[in-house]
Amino acid sequence: MTHSMARDLAFAQDSLEKASRGERLNTAEIVSLYHLPLTDVATVAHALRLERCEANTVTFLIDRNINYTNICNVGCNFCAFYRTERQKDAYTLDYQQISHKIRELEAVGGTRILMQGGVNPKLPLEYYTELLRHIKNHHPSIRIEAFSPEEILGFEKFFDKSADEILDLLIEAGLDGLPGAGGEILEDDVREKAAPARIRTFDWFRILDLAQRKGLYTIATMVIGFGESLEQRAHHFELIREQQDKALERGERGFAGFAMWTLQTENTRLAGKAPGATAYEYLQNLAISRIALDNIRNIQASWPAQGFKVAQAALFYGANDLGSTMLEENVVSAAGKHDRHRATVRELVRLIDDAGYTPAQRNSWFEVIRYPNVAEALAVVAGTA
Numbered sequence: 123m124t125h126s127m128a129r130d131l132a133f134a135q136d137s138l139e140k141a142s143r144g145e146r147l148n149t150a151e152i153v154s155l156y157h158l159p160l161t162d163v164a165t166v167a168h169a170l171r172l173e174r175c176e177a178n179t180v181t182f183l184i185d186r187n188i189n190y191t192n193i194c195n196v197g198c199n200f201c202a203f204y205r206t207e208r209q210k211d212a213y214t215l216d217y218q219q220i221s222h223k224i225r226e227l228e229a230v231g232g233t234r235i236l237m238q239g240g241v242n243p244k245l246p247l248e249y250y251t252e253l254l255r256h257i258k259n260h261h262p263s264i265r266i267e268a269f270s271p272e273e274i275l276g277f278e279k280f281f282d283k284s285a286d287e288i289l290d291l292l293i294e295a296g297l298d299g300l301p302g303a304g305g306e307i308l309e310d311d312v313r314e315k316a317a318p319a320r321i322r323t324f325d326w327f328r329i330l331d332l333a334q335r336k337g338l339y340t341i342a343t344m345v346i347g348f349g350e351s352l353e354q355r356a357h358h359f360e361l362i363r364e365q366q367d368k369a370l371e372r373g374e375r376g377f378a379g380f381a382m383w384t385l386q387t388e389n390t391r392l393a394g395k396a397p398g399a400t401a402y403e404y405l406q407n408l409a410i411s412r413i414a415l416d417n418i419r420n421i422q423a424s425w426p427a428q429g430f431k432v433a434q435a436a437l438f439y440g441a442n443d444l445g446s447t448m449l450e451e452n453v454v455s456a457a458g459k460h461d462r463h464r465a466t467v468r469e470l471v472r473l474i475d476d477a478g479y480t481p482a483q484r485n486s487w488f489e490v491i492r493y494p495n496v497a498e499a500l501a502v503v504a505g506t507a
């Protein structure tokens with residue numbers, strides 16, 4: 123080993139030691155963790171997870187993604203979901219179709235919908251406000267977490283109103299949360315290459331900051347595999363951590379959690395052009411997220427991108443949550459190579475129980491609302507709720 127390699131290794135080991143004492147790491151220290159053996163990093167990440175969250179419990183949410191329209195004028199190169207207006211399979215759901223999907227969710231004890239679409243220039247503002255009112259009137263127990271920062275940015279242009287005004291109108295109509303979709307890598311040169319018209323870092327934070335100030339539920343996200351550098355990944359963590367500091371200092375709840383997955387490029391213009399990320403890189407980045415994001419309590423494992431088994435392993439790499447059932451998922455699956463796009467409660471309970479944890483159904487804010495009876499849940503016929 124050369125002198126400089128020995129020095130780098132010592133720096134990385136010191137950084138990990140510092141993290142294990144609960145101290146905050148800077149960019150260089152976060153980057154150094156990527157050069158350590160994954161088992162060492164995972165040991166610290168798992169210990170932090172056990173300290174920061176209920177040690178024996180792994181949570182999950184019963185929810186449904188509803189993609190109200192696939193028409194989109196942003197045209198991200200990594201997206202296999204969107205259509206232009208003229209394509210035969212372009213669609214926009216009406217309120218009855220959306221209600222039908224929510225009734226299916228209610229029938230299995232679901233508590234929230236994650237409702238996002240393409241950025242559709244043909245829909246009027248009233249489509250959204252009346253849709254929210256319709257859902258609140260007909261499905262009062264369901265939380266509505268809807269519209270990514272990209273959609274809000276589109277609404278600003280289409281309706282000639284500020285995000286501030288738009289969020290007030292949406293909240294008044296029934297909006298409960300604004301998912302932080304579109305985080306990907308929060309570095310504009312990565313974003314520019316992957317999707318030239320994609321929302322930029324400044325606007326992503328501007329809109330989520332407003333949402334947090336208004337008390338909306340938000341979550342931070344990340345997607346790896348665009349060919350980003352380790353420094354860019356570390357910087358992404360730092361930006362999210364800064365935003366969380368700001369929100370918490372203001373007395374707000376900030377990001378309820380952090381969700382990270384790997385780029386899926388099948389059926390997209392990035393197929394063969396972006397490296398994607400392996401299961402190893404996924405677990406490594408997840409473990410580092412637990413260490414770097416010292417002010418975000420809940421870290422989700424992602425099964426739609428990596429499959430059930432890797433998501434189960436993630437419960438020992440810093441994750442304390444197994445995401446949600448997703449009775450329906452259309453966006454990651456359109457570009458994904460895994461054929462599982464939904465999970466039953468039985469499957470999530472089994473994955474958690476087999477890993478040695480107690481499964482707990484949670485709400486959007488990661489608060490436990492029910493401990494399912496494991497024997498009863500596993501006795502349910504496979505393929506049902």
Ligand code: SF4
Pocket residue numbers: 194195196197198201202203204239240241272
């Ligand atoms: S990722 Fe979202 S914004 Fe980008 S093209 Fe797909 S639907 Fe549109």
